[in-house]
Amino acid sequence: MEVAVSVRRTSAMLTCAALLVAGQLVAASPVLGAQADGCGDSGGAPLRYLVVFDRGTAESAATSEILAACGAPTIYYPEIAVAVATSADRDFADRLSTGRAFSAQRERLRSGTGAPRERLDRLGAAAVPTADRTAEQWNMRAINAELARAVDRGSRDVVVGVLDSGIDPDHPDLAAALAPDLSAGCLTGAPDRDRAAWEPTTSPHGTHVAGTIAAADDGRGVTGVAPGVRLASVKVVDDHGRVDPEAVVCGFLWAARNGLAVTNSSYAVDSWSPSCGEGGGHAVAREAVTRAVAHADAAGTLNVAAATNTATNLTPVPRAVARSAGGGGTPGGHCAALPAGLREVVTVSAVTERGVKAGYSSYGLGAIDLAAPGGDAGRCVLSTVPGGYASLCGTSMAAPHVAGVAALLASTRPHHAPRRLRQALAAGALPVPCPADYDLTGNGTQDAYCAGYTAYNGFYGHGLVDALAAVSPAQPARPVPVR
Numbered sequence: 001m002e003v004a005v006s007v008r009r010t011s012a013m014l015t016c017a018a019l020l021v022a023g024q025l026v027a028a029s030p031v032l033g034a035q036a037d038g039c040g041d042s043g044g045a046p047l048r049y050l051v052v053f054d055r056g057t058a059e060s061a062a063t064s065e066i067l068a069a070c071g072a073p074t075i076y077y078p079e080i081a082v083a084v085a086t087s088a089d090r091d092f093a094d095r096l097s098t099g100r101a102f103s104a105q106r107e108r109l110r111s112g113t114g115a116p117r118e119r120l121d122r123l124g125a126a127a128v129p130t131a132d133r134t135a136e137q138w139n140m141r142a143i144n145a146e147l148a149r150a151v152d153r154g155s156r157d158v159v160v161g162v163l164d165s166g167i168d169p170d171h172p173d174l175a176a177a178l179a180p181d182l183s184a185g186c187l188t189g190a191p192d193r194d195r196a197a198w199e200p201t202t203s204p205h206g207t208h209v210a211g212t213i214a215a216a217d218d219g220r221g222v223t224g225v226a227p228g229v230r231l232a233s234v235k236v237v238d239d240h241g242r243v244d245p246e247a248v249v250c251g252f253l254w255a256a257r258n259g260l261a262v263t264n265s266s267y268a269v270d271s272w273s274p275s276c277g278e279g280g281g282h283a284v285a286r287e288a289v290t291r292a293v294a295h296a297d298a299a300g301t302l303n304v305a306a307a308t309n310t311a312t313n314l315t316p317v318p319r320a321v322a323r324s325a326g327g328g329g330t331p332g333g334h335c336a337a338l339p340a341g342l343r344e345v346v347t348v349s350a351v352t353e354r355g356v357k358a359g360y361s362s363y364g365l366g367a368i369d370l371a372a373p374g375g376d377a378g379r380c381v382l383s384t385v386p387g388g389y390a391s392l393c394g395t396s397m398a399a400p401h402v403a404g405v406a407a408l409l410a411s412t413r414p415h416h417a418p419r420r421l422r423q424a425l426a427a428g429a430l431p432v433p434c435p436a437d438y439d440l441t442g443n444g445t446q447d448a449y450c451a452g453y454t455a456y457n458g459f460y461g462h463g464l465v466d467a468l469a470a471v472s473p474a475q476p477a478r479p480v481p482v483r
Contacts, residue, residue, distance in 0.1 A: 006371055007022070039089045046072070046086040048189060049103045050246045051096065052287050053081040074191035078108045084189030084246045102284035104244040128172055128388050130220045136382050137222055138353050139212075139467035141236035141374035148408060149217060153228030155411035160213055160231055160403055161260040161301075163251040164206030164267065165200050165241075167233035168386040171207060171297035173215040173222065173353040174231065182232040184254050189246030191254050198233040203241060204385035206233065207393055209266050211384030211399035213407065222383055225404025225467055226265035229411065230349070230438050236267070243267045245285035248339065252292035256299035256390035261410040264403035265345075268397035269338040287411035289338050297344035300419040304403040305340040307349045307362040311448065313458075314341060333382065339363055341367065346422055348408070349459060350374020350398035355432065357448070357459040359440045361395050365451040365458035370429055370465045372401035401465055408470040426462040428469025431455045 049071065053062050059076045062083050066073045068255055071087035085092075085101075093101040140146055166185075169178050184195025192198075200206055210231050215224035224323045234254055236247040248269055255263045269285060293303055307314065314337065331335065340347045340362075349368045350361040357363060358376050380391035409421050414422070434450035434457050441447065450459040 046088040047103045047105045049101045051083040051101045055081045057081045082288045083464045101349040144468035152471040154226035158229040158261045158410045161234045161255045161263040163234045163236045165203035165233045165237035166206045167210045168207045176222045177214045177231045185235040186247045186250035191283035198235045202239045209400045213404040226407040229407045243313040249292040252296040255301045256296040262406045302421045304346045308337045309360040311361040314367035316366035348399040348402045350395045352376040353379045368461040371460040374398035380435045405467045405470045431463040432460040
């Protein structure tokens with residue numbers, strides 16, 4: 001959810017900062033011998049399910065299990081042994097055995113959520129104002145982006161996947177950067193390359209994120225951190241502003257299969273609440289998204305994510321928990337967002353123009369890697385939206401600053417693996433100490449507590465991201481541990 005907003009020429013906003021409840025996957029016994037007859041009918045349209053299999057399961061075996069359980073396979077990702085399927089049988093998940101399948105659609109039916117939103121009023125490229133508004137981009141000056149662009153604007157060989165609500169292909173600040181051949185809609189859990197599948201329909205959010213990363217340096221409108229790189233629109237946010245886990249899995253697999261250098265995830269998987277509760281079915285989503293992110297990282301994609309806007313003290317989940325195949329909720333009181341809480345992701349908190357953690361920004365020692373401008377009321381982040389420009393606040397706005405700097409790093413260090421790029425991001429950051437007094441309301445009570453020391457703490461991680469450091473020939477010689 002965005003915190004403060006002044007939107008021009010748009011009618012909708014994305015509100016998708018709910019946190020995912022983590023859990024462990026229950027080991028399953030195969031049901032290959034089951035018969036497809038005797039399937040029931042829920043009386044409604046088939047529901048979409050995310051199904052997790054033992055690693056190494058062949059596609060034919062996965063298909064047989066889904067069919068035997070009264071489902072229809074949509075797609076299978078053999079790299080991570082995860083499938084997306086549909087079924088009208090209310091017992092589909094139970095037929096596959098406990099902890100194998102999860103349906104966000106079914107959860108919403110049970111809770112009665114999901115009112116439709118208005119579609120965007122698309123004004124077209126000719127209606128976009130041409131005035132130069134870069135003087136309003138305090139956020140770019142805060143991370144030395146203007147100085148960095150004088151050195152290196154980024155390479156067109158580097159493509160950043162914007163996993164979001166879609167990028168407006170007609171916006172003059174984004175049209176040249178957009179790579180339609182590398183864009184896809186993932187709302188069904190399977191990639192759809194048709195333009196209608198990856199365009200924005202109800203939210204300006206993805207277009208705003210894209211502008212922060214790579215808006216053209218053309219003397220009008222705004223300019224992004226890395227205007228020389230390209231963008232792929234990977235739509236994972238639906239027309240209700242929801243982010244289902246199967247869409248996220250599809251997005252990360254699309255990035256891995258198509259060689260995207262960087263992804264930006266300014267959302268959190270939001271199929272349930274409360275933020276840090278437990279739920280066995282949600283463990284399926286956690287396992288599937290964890291596998292997808294790990295695979296993308298191994299394939300060479302650096303993944304950046306927003307810390308979420310719930311002002312939550314996030315706890316890093318140990319690798320053993322994130323990779324476990326046992327059942328139940330998140331052990332030890334862990335409160336983690338997906339994908340931000342995963343080890344292979346660069347997690348970004350938001351700071352205001354004054355350089356202080358924004359009150360809405362989640363935080364946590366060991367969970368936050370870097371900080372970037374997200375703004376606060378009255379002084380948000382200006383960027384592109386369909387039909388023009390708008391100012392939005394949030395960790396959603398902070399994350400693409402880091403994704404843009406990561407794209408500059410990938411341009412200057414094309415052979416670096418994601419881990420080395422994460423190290424370079426951390427090494428180049430400007431350390432920010434914990435504030436001595438974090439009383440935002442002035443009522444004498446601390447609004448949050450910052451743990452750690454100047455070089456690494458729960459509010460700012462390794463510090464404020466620095467674009468100039470990314471294009472400089474040498475990084476600061478200081479030891480930087482990265483998770």
